[in-house]
Amino acid sequence: MTGAVTVDSVWRDVCAVRERSPLVHNITNYVVMNSTANALLAIGASPVMAHATEEVADMVGIASALVVNIGTLSPAWVEAMELAARAARDRGIPVALDPVGAGATPYRTKTAHALLDDTPPTLVRGNASEIMALVTSTSAARGVDSVDAPSAALDAARQLQHRFGAVVAVTGATDYVVADGATIRIDNGHPLMARVTGLGCTATALCGAFLAVNPDPASAAASALIVTGVAGELAAERAEGPGTLQLYLLDALHNLSRAQLEARMRAEVTG
Amino acid sequence: MTGAVTVDSVWRDVCAVRERSPLVHNITNYVVMNSTANALLAIGASPVMAHATEEVADMVGIASALVVNIGTLSPAWVEAMELAARAARDRGIPVALDPVGAGATPYRTKTAHALLDDTPPTLVRGNASEIMALVTSTSAARGVDSVDAPSAALDAARQLQHRFGAVVAVTGATDYVVADGATIRIDNGHPLMARVTGLGCTATALCGAFLAVNPDPASAAASALIVTGVAGELAAERAEGPGTLQLYLLDALHNLSRAQLEARMRAEVTG
């Protein structure tokens, strides 16, 4: 279903984002608005944040991708997410959904389910606990941090992929992109990244940018996660802690070279 | 109408902000609240963010300037902006308006127009697309990033200045401050600044701080844009990308010296 994930395919996506600078409309949480906008700018995309029901359909109307993130949800925002997701489906632009904290509270789990049911997204990216909460009725989550290893969520990811037709990305120490008939395993990244808030949200936002330029969502998601992981490694080598890591990661996204991808990318496609 | 813009006039404004530490009330967008609060603190002002209709008039009542920014607007926030702008007019304190994304959606354009019509601000600062959207019925904007060069918006800025009596600042690679009878051209800044979210919003917030200490709004706006541009240049020389630029810019604002202004300031007043 999806082709090989190679330095060539990832680099092609990076160059496409830098050249086309796709407008990525984000309806996201308050915690990460600044950091995800900066990550999108650093990779070369053009971010816009808009959440009023009065304008989300219009903003989707000029965007190349929509990112929906429920990290600090409330009813008015959920209504805007639904409106925007419907507008995106009608226009045929890709949607990346980040079910932050699904499983932690019934409200989050219910909202994530409703968004999946009503307007199945192109891609879902979450940590293991979140992905598992989307297919089981029992909740394993503890706040917004995962209590499960990514591999434990592979079955859930496959069920989710099958049920909604969405590509499902499970991220953590190892990342997996689950598509129809193929799973991509990515071993980039650095443990210190877990000590910076919202780097999962950043990965989802970058998925939005890559979905905007690559019509194969599994390949686009793999590019986004590889780029995030490689930039995280480069940043961690310069950083003295999570504070500097957050900023150096933006520098690394901006400066990312093909040579760096060649030296560091660790991804394989399995059956 | 406005006097010369000199190292002396800019430095006088910087010293006044540092000495008086004016309280600047911001009703601004979620993306930049942290970064603009930090920029105001770095230059020596005292920022406060408050948006509830229950308190904005009271907060304006103790502030020395009001900054209104529609970057993530919604009806309740727009109502608060209107209340606060009226309170500012009644008290005679300056108001800086940032019409983020005007032209990108009808809701933003309409809101910006309503704010201009009902309570004309002391200053409007926007990128070229935003300023043009405020005078034409056709929208040229693409999200919140400009698709036009600042010089293309000079006619629109002059119309806007004439119609509302507000000083109009158009920022980009070159910045222009359009006042009654004079235009100030500023060539400070660095291209990497466009890869950091909200530096336009930072410029508007700093305009608020300088308007609070300088009764000549064109001169105050010029000081703010020169200071932002010079700090951006200093930061860009240390930075390895947009992540570090964002932080070094705050350091540069805090450490800004008269000698740095003398060495770098590039501004001229034309007819």
Place this chain on the structure above:
Amino acid sequence: MTGAVTVDSVWRDVCAVRERSPLVHNITNYVVMNSTANALLAIGASPVMAHATEEVADMVGIASALVVNIGTLSPAWVEAMELAARAARDRGIPVALDPVGAGATPYRTKTAHALLDDTPPTLVRGNASEIMALVTSTSAARGVDSVDAPSAALDAARQLQHRFGAVVAVTGATDYVVADGATIRIDNGHPLMARVTGLGCTATALCGAFLAVNPDPASAAASALIVTGVAGELAAERAEGPGTLQLYLLDALHNLSRAQLEARMRAEVTG
């Protein structure tokens, strides 16, 4: 009432936070959501931000501490704060209240009073003006920055402590933790910290983390303020201004060692 504050007691708390990684539920202001989430992660806690009335009680139900901060309050958020504080009381988990800007507007003062009256928190942390505004009817505050020295608020802190049974922390150049029968004075910190937005909010958030692992609230608060102050000193020595200080402080929290505490901690318990 409270025991000695020693390097041992502080280091025990730091180790407990790192080992248990307590889930700290924050209902806080937009300005500091990112920076306080990062501070909590840097010290080893697990932050979650949630403000919808639909979920705050459920989130409190899995959290080990609740942090309530009124920095950008509005009626819907205040309602959520009240719901969450009641749920925390019912579950017996500690609550840290940050009355940001109390005294600056009647709405803030009234809201802070209502939160104190209805669900007395375990701890209140504020600057001198805020703490004084909680016991006097006249407001001395100017925005969210204090116009009074911490020592001027000691009487107010003692009244507040007596009336509500809460530990009261007044922070500034010197910090005081006022408990029943004892006052802890802390002289850590650096003047540049006042030029970074929300470091008071960070101190309150860290109080939440330490309250989650230490049943003696005065001792927990002292640990949080000492850790914040020592990390601020370490950061200030590396920093070239407030921009880099903000990030280096996160690095310092993450890397904090017992030896650093031994070398720098300046705290004493008085009668």
